Amino acid sequence: MTPPDGTPVRVGVFGLLGSGNLGNDGSLEAVLGYLRTAHPDAVVDALCGGPEVVTARYGIPATRLHWYRGEYRTASRAGAIAAKGLGKLVDAFRTAAWVRRHDVVIVPGMGVLEATLPLRPWGFPYALFLLCASGRLLRTPVALVGVGAATIGSRPTRALVRWSARLAAYRSYRDAQSRDALRAMGVDTADDAVFPDLAFALPTPRPGGPAGPPGLVCVGVMAFHGSDDDRARAAEIHRRYLDGTTRFVRTLVEDGRPVRLLTGDACDAPVVAAILDAVDSPLVTAAEAASLADLMAETAAADTVVAIRYHNLICALKVGTPTLALSYAAKSDALMARMGLGAYRHPAREVDADRLLEQFRALEKHAAQLRRILVERNLAATRQLDRQFAALTTALFPAADQARARAPQEAP
Template identity: 90%
Template sequence: MTPVRVGVFGLLGSGNLGNDGSLEAVLGYLRAEHPEAVVDALCGGPEVVAARYGIPATRLHWYRGEYRTASRAGAIAAKGLGKLVDAFRTAAWVRRHDVVIVPGMGVLEATLPLRPWGFPYSLFLLCASGRLLRTRVALVGVGADAIGDRPTRALVRWSARLAAYRSYRDALSRDAMRAMGVDTARDEVYPDLAFALPTPPASAPSGPPDPPGPVCVGVMAFHGGNDDRARAEEIHRRYLDGVTRFVRALVADGRPVRLLTGDECDAPVVAAILDAVDSPLVTAAEAASLADLMTETAAADTVVATRYHNLVCALKAGTPTLALSYAAKSDALMDRMGLGAYRHPAREVDADRLLEQFRALEKRSAELRRILTERNQTTARQLEDQFTALTAALFPAPDHTHAHTHTYREAR
């Protein structure tokens, strides 16, 4: 039999640990359940993906300056030509595959600054090519949200409509696509794909009579959402000032603080906090993957984090967590894991109020760890169902659906 040809697509290998974690989860599923599949990627960072995951990878955009602002006529013309070339490149890549998987990520949302001719256009090219060339395109465990910008909304809506399979990482995402005119009657909701990654061993919580342990604070280059461009710098200054004052208060209490990031663009925020607080109690983690982030959060007494996948890592590690929430997806995640009461708005960080919430969280630490253990067990079962459904939808064969759950559980 000819091996099934599987492509993975997205802003992978581009410095965002959450995106790469979703890819890693899907590759784990494919290697466990479909080891015969021939897998390659069309992605943002092909060199990183090829080196880290051992699969061939092709650059997503023909024009290498795609994500640089084009101000000169030559750059504008090159970017415009790149859009045309990418239409043919994407179709040619899709044609070589039986199945293309878009692994997780917030590909149907615009909660962070986004231009319609950027990734939304690329996703539309993928899904349209799949429909025209009869290659099944699957949006697996993706995030979505209401989009105000009309061109972006149109591209996202048509991408979803043209996909052969859709599932979402929360009910909020499915509801948003339904509100944008997509028929979601056959679409399912499952936990974020990153919950399928291996969990590091948790360290025992310190608790009395030991001194309080470390706190992980996940930071972000947060400038608001797609509709906040006019006041992006004001939002960022307020966020940075609030988080810095919170870290300073933890240090005043003698707490070791470990700063976490989730994207390469977060590094200046870490540098600013280290410079402002200037204490040996504050250090920065150098995480290269979600596994590294989980290890960091598993070693902490408590986590306070902004980026969505920082929250995922902390919750999966079973560590009591407080969300600096910048989007409804963070709220939905905290509700799913039983910690919905512990949220604080990233747009309006009040260091004093945040410290109160932090102390209230720590008082319930033992109870919350038990809750997270139970929720993680449920989440694992739900992701087994996700992969069973994916096999049935994309790899129809009589033996696969029957054997999948047992095989994948043993592999994990």
């Protein structure tokens, strides 16, 4: 798209991108695909957590999100605390200067309006608030596209999230629960829409890829310690999750089933190592996935999937593999219900290996029926995301939308 004065539109993308979380990067990839198809002349760059990775992987210029490189490390010394404080002030000016250079800013997916994992208010919530406030002040529309939200207990975090959402020019959500949560936090969501997660817009691996060994089960794991409200019980929650998951994997191995461990973030590696050490069998291997495409290929090769990370679930469901969710948040429950597998959920905070195995057996028993359901639900998700991108063009790129309306229509 090119504005009337002939200057290509400048689009910024924002978030914890390139930082090791495959789901976040998948959302970015989906939005870049939309921009390259619908607005190929747009000039795109990023303000993100891992600029070197984003530039190398996606070929767009990128700037580091935070001035202070130790932003997400715990500061205990006076010098580090002072540097963090100074960084908050510097980031206010850096963010505004970056926003000023753009015509549109997009926050692609991600759970940017939730605290279902441990989160400090002056980290990413503060950065998002700076972005949205700068957009409103400088009249650069900021779009929160297909984002996740959840009711937040921490008052400072809740306030920052609420004001970020209010200041955004466009909002859409990846599930109805996210919209309801934001409404409960005091945001008027009457004009906001719900669409499937952006990752459903990514290309699906072609059939006929490498087949896994007979009976392969992919088990997605996570460095799970509960939510932001569970900090006091974090160690207990993690131990219970890890013990239950390890017992489940050991039982599969005792039945002669090969198991492939999947992750979704660099921080999950210790969980993989703990399970490999505890089970100690050649039937258990670990995947080295660098993208959602890699995860989709892994899950497509499996007979069944049991996973906890939200985007591990999406990858498995998107390729049509029967999947059981270790659910730790409403977003997982909503996803499984949307895809017709709402009955196949197990609480991540209270993993009961015997009950999990029972649910797994039921999943396998109905695998053929579930595969047919997933084909239908994936087609519906694709159609809905086409509408999401059309709505985004109308909201953020009115010049292109008007030009398309004036163009001669092709004969049917």
